[in-house]
Amino acid sequence: MPYLFSSNNEKIDTTNFTYYRSGNFSDVYKSGDILLKIYKESTTYKYYMSRRLFLLLKKYNIPNLVKLIDYYHNYCGKADKFLPMDAYTMEFVKDKKILLTEMSLEYIDKVVDMLEETLEGLSKNHILIEDSHEGNILFTENGVTMLDPDQYLHASILTRNFIYQLNKEKIIKAMNDTINTEICNEGYRGFISYIYPTIRGSLTRDIKTYLKETEVKESIKKDILKLKK
16 A cells, blocks of 8 residues: 555554555445555546535535545645545445345435435535436435445536536435346346436435335335336
């Protein structure tokens, strides 16, 4: 693991961090309740989170978005302050992961309320979600957390309502991806959009329109049966 210097140019001790997982552009290490994400040398800067975005997300403290801690550089020279960060730390979500398809609509109601808070925080601060898929949204027994904000964008020229609608579509895509991944793990192959984003509709309205049964799996089973006929 390379030497790392914090935003205050303090050298950090990484000996307690152990390998956790890898993605296309970074390796992640874990120490207690902290994750350290280090970008791979082969990763181009367009896939790095900008220092400005990192500081904005940390300042806004948006509900149900992974909590960011600090950013790091491989070197502490004056020129390095103008380069993209090489790594950053964030809080590890300790809550037990659940299968979305096994959840009741009572759980969905709770999650939707949380995500509405997230959408409000994002739109108020003109933050756009990008790179949306099942790996970037974590459903746990206690709720939901949005992960991996590296490709989020700050779009000050867009209206709050427009940003809300764009972000709502991204969240619905991540939920559809999650459902399809879980169904595929049970032996089904195919992709269905179970939840559809409507124009000007809220996330709450869109989800409750298409999930009406007692459990999520019961709500989507009808669509799967229709597809198999």
